[in-house]
Amino acid sequence: MTDNLTLEDIARLAGVSRSTVSRVINEQESVSDEVRQRVRQVISETDFRPNQAARTLVTRRTYVIGLVIPRSTSTFFADPYFPRLTMGIAEACNRANYSLSLYLFHTEEDEKRLFPRITRKGLVDGIIIQATQAADVLFTQIAKSDVPYVVAGRPLNAPNVSYVDVDNVAGAHNAVRHLIRLGRRKIAHIAGPRDTTVGLDRIEGYCKALSESGLAIDENLTAECDFTEEGGYYSARRLLAQKPDAIFVGADMMAIGAMRAVREAGLRVPKDIAIVSFDDLPPATLSNPPLTTVRQPIRRLGLKLVETLLDIIENGPTPPRRVIFDTELVIRESCGERR
Amino acid sequence: MTDNLTLEDIARLAGVSRSTVSRVINEQESVSDEVRQRVRQVISETDFRPNQAARTLVTRRTYVIGLVIPRSTSTFFADPYFPRLTMGIAEACNRANYSLSLYLFHTEEDEKRLFPRITRKGLVDGIIIQATQAADVLFTQIAKSDVPYVVAGRPLNAPNVSYVDVDNVAGAHNAVRHLIRLGRRKIAHIAGPRDTTVGLDRIEGYCKALSESGLAIDENLTAECDFTEEGGYYSARRLLAQKPDAIFVGADMMAIGAMRAVREAGLRVPKDIAIVSFDDLPPATLSNPPLTTVRQPIRRLGLKLVETLLDIIENGPTPPRRVIFDTELVIRESCGERR
DNA sequence: AATGATCTTGGGAGCGCTCCCATTTCGGGG
DNA sequence: CCCCGAAATGGGAGCGCTCCCAAGATCATT
Incomplete structure (x- = not known):
């Protein structure tokens, strides 16, 4: 259990080649049923897990998306809005087999120091960023790093940007x-x-x-x-x-x-x-x-953000996607009756 | 801007070798000031970002920690407790230059399917997992994958486990x-x-x-x-x-x-x-x-969880760490006066 | 002026995977 | 029975970085 198995090890144990093991893991067609089964057997016996970093290095995909919440976080998480949104986003990520990285910035200094790290290649495949005044500075940075991104809420001064918002x-x-x-x-x-x-x-x-x-x-x-x-x-x-x-x-x-x-x-x-x-x-x-x-519709907002981002990752940022959800007036008691 | 620079490219532009550029980036000593400056210049001009996956592949460090919130999430995020805890954890991660990956499980099926992904090598350096009844199944899995981990709250049936809780x-x-x-x-x-x-x-x-x-x-x-x-x-x-x-x-x-x-x-x-x-x-x-x-002290709980986890990552899981925070009774009006 | 000791620099090897191409195997039709 | 195309398999190359060792540069000391 404490060992560091590689494809090559599994290949040896199953009496096949590294390539074949790779094919089995990635569920490719051209492997005979008998071999496929044998390899699967060895994989589960050894509890083998392929190394994600090695994969990322060659495929250029991390299967991670970043959720960036700019400064004034303190306000944010006191408000139940963001936890809700995060839940929707997490749900969509789970479904799509993506991991979700959370970047909560507390100070401007955080942003300056941390943001470059995020746009570094090999960390995330794309970014969902919350629209705020503080975010505006980040947009230019993010745009020039050409990491795919989508904005939650309509950004103030950013044309040609993809976003998801409510009306x-x-x-x-x-x-x-x-x-x-x-x-x-x-x-x-x-x-x-x-x-x-x-x-x-x-x-x-x-x-x-x-x-x-x-x-x-x-x-x-x-x-x-x-x-x-x-x-x-x-x-x-x-x-x-x-x-x-x-x-x-x-x-x-x-x-x-x-x-x-x-x-x-x-x-x-x-x-x-x-x-x-x-x-x-x-x-x-x-x-x-x-x-x-x-x-x-906060949950749907979250789901749509992820869907849109994955679309951008897959098919490029142009044309910008814009999704606007309708709202619904829920009538309770604080508005009173007709006078 | 749209290029895919490597260390080698920067080296060529600065008239030095790949190794020297690596040294500059990792802030190692033995580089002359003149060379260091030249390399830094080229890096900032080209807006170069080293590829994280390649680094991880050789150093075996992702600088990512995972926060796992097992099933019954729906309860969780309706309660302001978890957002608060998450903020504390995020703050500590930022400070330590770690990324935070959030794994919110909604269903048992999520756990079955997603959890193995998390313990895959090259995804996270360690895990913070919330103690719940649903978590108990996960503990065994996590333990045998030998990913370092720490539990938020005292786990029910898990001896020799590190955790942080309040009294x-x-x-x-x-x-x-x-x-x-x-x-x-x-x-x-x-x-x-x-x-x-x-x-x-x-x-x-x-x-x-x-x-x-x-x-x-x-x-x-x-x-x-x-x-x-x-x-x-x-x-x-x-x-x-x-x-x-x-x-x-x-x-x-x-x-x-x-x-x-x-x-x-x-x-x-x-x-x-x-x-x-x-x-x-x-x-x-x-x-x-x-x-x-x-x-x-929810924020402190979050900070301590990260601190403990990093300690375990650095120095191994034994002996188990246990931290118990004191609480404080805040007197307002709902308890009334002395009768 | 020669000799080490120290500081600085360069390049090979290798991390574990995917992808591509070459090779082997297999089966059916002439 | 042989040949050819398709299916199955193997191995080399390379992703971009770090680490190690060796070589070159620099300097003080004799």
């Missing part, structure tokens, strides 16, 4: 329209950072719904913050001064924070203030009241 | 003692599965605290379930029939569920029923009321 504009639009339909007229928005497309797109959907219904867009009704519970809390406190009758919040975690602020102000959800948010992660069901929220 | 017995003991100190006398327990050491150890701590204080141990006051919010909810509903005045819950997520059940029964936390739980994950702060809970 944030339509999702937000739909959510706000729902609030309007229910009779709310002074709808505030707690937005994600404006230097992310997620933040921008949801603002766009929000504005679109307002103007379609002839409602004024008031700059003071939009607050911008990061995707944390804390951020939502403080943003809501600020917005409450404007006396809105509803808030469209750009993420579930922020909505949890916002509801805390509303409660502390002595107001009630949904009676005084209706709330609709985005994501539909577990906290949305558990909160009190449960959140009406725009569901993202 | 679950002491943590639970301390939590329950706190409830007793506050004047509670009929303390129920919602336990994790009895086929995990986490479940068992916390039960042990619970019983220990009761008997120390001369309180009877009533089987009907302990409910067992998985680590989910739902599980906590239904367990609490069952336990409420016994009219306890406190519940020690084996995990924050279950405590959230338990509080929901208590609320629905028209009782109040902590007035009617005091609650103390285990983990101190973000939901513990966000819940209403905030949870008194036993804090686990």
